[in-house]
Amino acid sequence: MKQKSSILLLCAIYFFSFTNLVSAKQRYHLDNFIVKENLIKNNKLAIIACDSLDEPTDKLNGTFLFVINGFKQQLNFSGGVAISPQEIDKSSFVFLKHQNEHGTHSKLYYVMKNDDGLKPIKISWVFLLLIPLVIIFIATIYKRLILLAIVALLAFAYFNYNKGLSFEGLFETVSAGIRSFF
Secondary structure, three states, X not given: OXXXXXXXXXXHHHHHHHHHHHHHHOOOOXXXXXXXXXXXXXXXXXXXXXXXXXXXXXXXXXXXXXXXXXXXXXXXXXXXXXXXXXXXOOOEEEXXXXXXXXXXEEEEEEEEEEOOEEEEEEOOHHHHHHHHHHHHHHHHHOHHHHHHHHHHHHHXXXXXXXXXXXXXXHHHHHHHHHHHHO
């Protein structure tokens, strides 16, 4: 009888240690995120881990490598939220990219700064592709507007560059959007 109880005890210990090992190995992956203003309104952005439906999740903890406007940053997620180290001092574009074993996840935001704080607006790759194409299309239909179209394209490029959007970020956003479309 003692042998049976000791075998049962060993099986129970093995079972509980195995389930703890499996739960410790279970990791949450950062495959989607959104950007909001930090709650304490210190001109910093909060990166929030989300599921595929853009619903925030608090199950993500740990340090993840991001590229923010071309600079590598180690962001420490706690309860699904990380705070970017840079302060936003004027309205600008913010390009965030995270790469893991599931692929590269990148998003482009235009962060408007005013007296009330920061307001991040997600920029779709469709608009980045559509605006220049519409300008070129209008210029080809109305030949007299070619000079105006060239000026509009140059103004569009200057605005993007002046607000911190590099051509690399622009092309990467459009190419990632096209890949996700197919």
